[in-house]
Amino acid sequence: MSQISNFIHALENSTAHRPIRDILSGEVIQNTKLLPVIMGIALDVNNENHYKACWTLELVIEHNINWLTDYVDQFCNTLPSFSHVGAIRSISKICMFVAKYHLKSLKTNNTFLTEKQAQQIIETSFDWLISDTKVASKAYAMRALFEFGKLHDWIYPELQEILSKDFAHHSPAYQSASKEILQKIAKTKP
Structure with a gap:
């Protein structure tokens, strides 16, 4: 079997356990020819292994x-x-990475996103924030939105309203992330 076939087979038989994810991501990091493979599967929501x-x-x-x-x-x-x-948990975390990186790139007069x-x-x-998504995904979404709020002044009021309104109806993990973001927004005000 080729390296790509072996990788796809390992991916199809993988679990969410961190050591397994570390091995698979390590293979991609060591051999960037696997990057189009992982991207192709991840971004094809019809692929039964996309998640x-x-x-x-x-x-x-x-x-x-x-x-x-x-x-x-x-x-x-x-x-x-x-x-x-x-999939949403991982993709929402990538969105958070992208939001932070986009803002960082703007500081050097570059753009990562259109x-x-x-x-x-x-x-x-x-x-994701207003739907029935898991807490981790909501936490990454609110962190991404906090970053984009530095560029778009309409985001913070919307985000504050959602987080304040939903606060009492969620788990302690959601409340903790929500409180963190609300405090950060409060610090941005003059």
Whole structure:
């Protein structure tokens, strides 16, 4: 079997356990010819293993966010299509990485996202925040929105309203993340 076939087989048989994800992401990091493979599977929501690819992709992008550059348009266009809980958790975390990196790149007069792509991430993050998504995904979404709020002044009031309104109806983990973001927003006000 070829290295790509072996990788796909390992991915199909993987679990969300961190050591397994570390091995698979390590393979991609060591051999970037596997990057189009993992991207292709992760961004194809009709692939029955796309969520497993998302678990690995999260670690790959955390290692080197610039590897998303050639795929960012496809990534942003696919965002509303993710419905698997495991995929959304990893993809929302990647959105948080992207939001932070985009703001960082703007400080050096570069852009990582187009305005349309940023808008797609913002809209999807708000959707995750107000839908019946798991807490981890909501926490990553609110953190991404906090970053984008530094560029768009309409985001903080919307985010504050949602977080304040939903606060009492969620778990302690959600409340902790929500409180953190609300405090950060409060510090940004003059």
